[in-house]
Amino acid sequence: MTTTVSPPVADSSLPETETLAARLSVIVKHVVLVVVLALFLLPLAWLLLTAFKPYAELFTSPPSILPVNGTLVNFSDGWAIGGGKGIGDSLIVASISTVLCLVLGYPAAYALARRFPPHGQLSFTILSLRMMPPIVPVIGFYLLFQELSLFDTYTGLVIVYTFMNLPLVIWLLAEFIRQIPKTYEEAARIDGAPWYRLFWDVLFPLSAPGILTAGILAMIFAWNEFLFALVLTGEKVITLPKALASFFLFQQPNWGQLGAIGIVAIAPLLVLSYYMQRFLIRSFSVGSGGR
Amino acid sequence: MNTIAVQGAALPPATRNRDTAAERRATLFLLGPAMTFLALLSIWPFAYLIYASFTSYQLAIPIPIEWVGIDNFTRMMSNPRFWRSLGITVIFALVAVPLQIVAGLGMALLLNGVTRGREVYASLFLIPMMVAPIVVGFSWNLFLNPIYGPLNSFLKAIGLNPPAWAQSPEWALPTLVVVDTWQWTPFVMIVLLAGLNSIPQRVYEAARVDGSTRWQTFVNIVLPMLFPYMMVAFVLRFIDSFRVFDIIYILTRGGPGTATQNLAYYTYDMGFGRFEFSIAGALSIIQLVLLTVGTMAILGFAKRRDKGPISDAPLPPTVFNAAAQSAMGAKP
Numbered sequence: 001m002t003t004t005v006s007p008p009v010a011d012s013s014l015p016e017t018e019t020l021a022a023r024l025s026v027i028v029k030h031v032v033l034v035v036v037l038a039l040f041l042l043p044l045a046w047l048l049l050t051a052f053k054p055y056a057e058l059f060t061s062p063p064s065i066l067p068v069n070g071t072l073v074n075f076s077d078g079w080a081i082g083g084g085k086g087i088g089d090s091l092i093v094a095s096i097s098t099v100l101c102l103v104l105g106y107p108a109a110y111a112l113a114r115r116f117p118p119h120g121q122l123s124f125t126i127l128s129l130r131m132m133p134p135i136v137p138v139i140g141f142y143l144l145f146q147e148l149s150l151f152d153t154y155t156g157l158v159i160v161y162t163f164m165n166l167p168l169v170i171w172l173l174a175e176f177i178r179q180i181p182k183t184y185e186e187a188a189r190i191d192g193a194p195w196y197r198l199f200w201d202v203l204f205p206l207s208a209p210g211i212l213t214a215g216i217l218a219m220i221f222a223w224n225e226f227l228f229a230l231v232l233t234g235e236k237v238i239t240l241p242k243a244l245a246s247f248f249l250f251q252q253p254n255w256g257q258l259g260a261i262g263i264v265a266i267a268p269l270l271v272l273s274y275y276m277q278r279f280l281i282r283s284f285s286v287g288s289g290g291r
Numbered sequence: 292m293n294t295i296a297v298q299g300a301a302l303p304p305a306t307r308n309r310d311t312a313a314e315r316r317a318t319l320f321l322l323g324p325a326m327t328f329l330a331l332l333s334i335w336p337f338a339y340l341i342y343a344s345f346t347s348y349q350l351a352i353p354i355p356i357e358w359v360g361i362d363n364f365t366r367m368m369s370n371p372r373f374w375r376s377l378g379i380t381v382i383f384a385l386v387a388v389p390l391q392i393v394a395g396l397g398m399a400l401l402l403n404g405v406t407r408g409r410e411v412y413a414s415l416f417l418i419p420m421m422v423a424p425i426v427v428g429f430s431w432n433l434f435l436n437p438i439y440g441p442l443n444s445f446l447k448a449i450g451l452n453p454p455a456w457a458q459s460p461e462w463a464l465p466t467l468v469v470v471d472t473w474q475w476t477p478f479v480m481i482v483l484l485a486g487l488n489s490i491p492q493r494v495y496e497a498a499r500v501d502g503s504t505r506w507q508t509f510v511n512i513v514l515p516m517l518f519p520y521m522m523v524a525f526v527l528r529f530i531d532s533f534r535v536f537d538i539i540y541i542l543t544r545g546g547p548g549t550a551t552q553n554l555a556y557y558t559y560d561m562g563f564g565r566f567e568f569s570i571a572g573a574l575s576i577i578q579l580v581l582l583t584v585g586t587m588a589i590l591g592f593a594k595r596r597d598k599g600p601i602s603d604a605p606l607p608p609t610v611f612n613a614a615a616q617s618a619m620g621a622k623p
Contacts, residue, residue, distance in 0.1 A: 029404045033412055036401065040473075041418065043434040046441055047426075050433060062444035108325035111318045129333060133533040133582065135555040136575045139562050140336025143343060163332040170325060195317045224423035226537045231563055241425040241537070248432075248541060255433055262426045269421040274414040276421060277481060281413070284485035284520070 044266075051075070051259035058255050074260035083261040086243035092154060093239060094222035097161035101169040101218045102211060104162070109173030110199055114185075123171070130167040134227045142231055152234040160228045165218040172217065176210030177203065213279055216272060223268075240265050344572030363573040372549060373574070376557035377581075379464065383553060384532040384585070387468045387475075391528055392521055394472060395479025402480070403487045417481065419474045428541030431470045432457065457542045463551045470538050475531070479524045486520030487513070526589055533582050554578050 050058070051074050053067040079087075116122055141160060142151070150156035184206065185198045193201070226241040233242065244261055247253045342348070344364075347357045367373045398416060402409055419427060437443050437455040446453040454462045490513065498508040536555040539545060545552035545560060552560065554574065562571030 026405065029401070030408075033401060033405065036398075037412065037415055040416065042441075043430040043473075044418065044422070046434050047430040059439055061438050062448065063439050063441055065441070104325040104328055107321035111321035115314075115318050126329065129329060131530050131582075131586075133530075133555060133578065135534075135536065135558050136579050137333075137336050137340070139343065139558075139568060139571050139575055140338070140340035142562070143339040143568065144336045147339075159332070163329065166325060166329060195314060199321070220421065224425075226423070226425050226540070227559070230540075231559075241423050244425050244429060245541060248429075255439070258429060259433070262429055266418075266422045266426050269423075270418060273417050273421055274410065277410065277413040277417045280417075280478075280481045281485050281488070284482050284523075285488055 047259050047262055050255050051263045053256050055254065055256060074254075074256040075264070077254075078257040078260035078264070081257060082238065082243045082246070083240075083257075083264065085238055086240035086261065087264065089154075089237055090223055090240040093157045093161060093237070094219050096154075097158045097165065097222050098215050098218040100158065100162045101165045102215055105166055105169035105214070106173055106204075106207070106211065107199070109170045110177055110203060112170065112174040113177035114182075123174070126167045127171055130164075130171075134164070134225075138227060138231050141228070145232055151232060152236045154237055156232055157229060157237055157239070160232060161222040161225065164225070164228070165221055168221075169214045169218055172214040173207065173210055176213075177207060180206050216275070220269060220272070223265075340572050340575055342572075343568045344576055346569060348569045348572075349566060359569070363569045364577070367570060367573055367577070372552070372557065375549060376552045376554050379551065380533065380553040380555075382464065383468065383471065383535055384529050387471045388525060388528045388532055390468070390472045391476045391479045392525060394476045395524065396483055396517075396521075398476065398480040399483035399487055402484055413481065413484065417477045420477045422474075424474065424537035425541060427470065427474050428538040431466075431473075431538070432542055435466065458547065460547045460550050463543050463547060467535075467538060467542060467551055470542065471532075471535055474538075475528060479528065482520050482524040483517060486517045490516050526586060529589060530582065530586060533578060554581075 049065070049067060052070045052072070053064070054069050054071045054073065057064055057068060112123060112126075145151040145156050150159070180203065184202050188198050188202045224241065225239075226245065229237075229239045229242040230245065233239070238246070240261070244258060244265065247258055345358060345360060347359050347362075402412055402416075405412070434440055435442055435456040437453075437458065443453045443456075456462050456466045494512060494516075495508065498512055503511065533555065535553055536559065539551055539553065539556050540559075543551040545556045549557075555578070558571050558574040558578070561567045561574060
């Protein structure tokens with residue numbers, strides 16, 4: 001009511017004269033957000049609480065909400081029954097494949113960004129590989145890996161994850177490089193620097209934030225991946241998602257230990273969440289370079 | 292190539308020619324390893340896939356492998372399980388994805404209403420899509436457990452008689468739809484939040500000066516301006532809906548019976564449950580065709596329905612909508 005009476009110009013130029021109604025509506029919005037958020041994150045909060053419950057408390061009905069006798073034993077037990085192996089294997093496979101993606105992807109992205117038009121046929125072909133659901137190539141990979149003795153090896157899984165993430169990494173880096181002004185390279189070129197100097201000494205340091213983003217994304221996707229790990233590995237290589245899934249073969253899994261492993265599996269991602277929302281908002285915003 | 296030619300113009304012709312040849316070699320050198328890797332790893336396994344799907348290839352049974360043509364495809368077409376799994380895949384694409392768009396729009400509008408702490412809220416809302424789908428499935432399995440889970444205990448306490456969710460034949464599929472929606476609504480929210488950010492403040496002010504109500508502003512101005520963003524979200528989620536596998540594996544294993552077997556799970560079950568690689572291979576190829584045709588159809592529909600916003604939308608050339616733009620034939 002009051003906002004319609006007061007002229008809009010005065011309204012926006014004097015924020016301190018905010019009406020009580022406007023202030024109240026902001027408070028209500030925050031309350032609604034907090035409630036929605038709390039309900040929204042309830043399943044994950046429950047996982048967190050479960051990780052601290054001792055065995056006896058897991059199978060009570062109705063369940064206790066907060067752990068009565070909180071314990072950390074699930075974390076050490078979870079580590080011992082396969083969580084530790086899972087974290088190690090996931091780290092190995094995810095980090096090696098990420099490094100490979102960047103090593104193969106950065107030069108390709110540079111070439112794509114500086115020598116080809118954006119959204120060209122080549123870019124689209126590369127990207128469409130990323131769109132393919134993993135179930136489509138997995139059978140071909142399985143048969144190929146049997147033939148090449150790559151089944152259940154770190155090498156095999158690293159190859160597949162590199163294949164899975166490389167299109168995205170190339171794309172992200174190419175988009176990033178396109179936003180770097182060409183003036184730097186032109187200046188270096190006029191000084192007579194050969195192309196590899198432009199690429200390595202001039203552009204590479206400027207691309208560091210893009211490389212970081214692409215690397216983080218590749219790492220997350222490899223860390224979370226399940227289907228390839230399920231099909232292409234056996235007893236030797238057991239990544240974290242596969243380790244977690246394997247416990248569901250038992251009728252009555254120890255939820256506490258699984259919860260502990262699950263929490264450890266998602267903890268690094270929670271840290272990255274803030275960074276990711278900035279990255280995503282920027283990616284989808286108009287004039288993404290300017291924000 | 293353009294820039295090279297322009298820059299080269301300032302140099303003597305001899306240097307320019309040598310430069311261009313060297314540049315071309317450099318391009319090949321830079322692009323070569325990645326392209327070779329990608330080409331090798333798309334063609335080689337794909338050759339195996341084609342081979343498997345047109346022969347009587349079975350890993351477990353040592354029968355002589357014969358060329359059977361499209362036999363595997365026709366056999367599958369007459370199998371009701373195939374059609375049921377296709378139906379479940381379609382439900383994910385056409386029920387879960389619109390649900391995510393609606394819920395994501397609601398969340399984006401809610402977030403857009405506040406300025407302070409918006410980024411903190413956004414990053415907290417984003418957690419489900421960052422978490423491994425296996426952990427998502429696991430958390431929900433725990434949360435919905437009919438005996439020890441908190442949800443059913445609560446529902447029983449207030450006097451309801453809740454079903455066994457993932458274990459119940461009627462509720463298993465809706466449960467999976469809810470879990471998928473829960474995980475991916477934040478993604479839609481972020482896309483639409485970016486869309487809302489792109490609407491200048493003066494648009495709202497102009498609408499208010501013109502005396503349009505908040506609802507009218509929303510329907511007549513905000514929604515049309517968000518349309519291209521919704522399309523991007525829809526296409527990306529549609530493509531991803533064919534990937535739904537992990538949560539099914541953890542929550543229902545395709546069951547009870549075959550109640551929650553989508554195409555991905557059915558393919559997995561054929562290939563690695565029964566080692567019927569020929570059938571599984573044929574299923575994979577069918578999925579690829581369906582996904583391609585479906586995406587093209589959606590993009591074609593969007594283009595015809597509303598030529599303006601989609602093709603002329605000032606969307607940034609990010610990885611996420613580049614596919615959409617390229618597929619629609621946006622000229623470089």
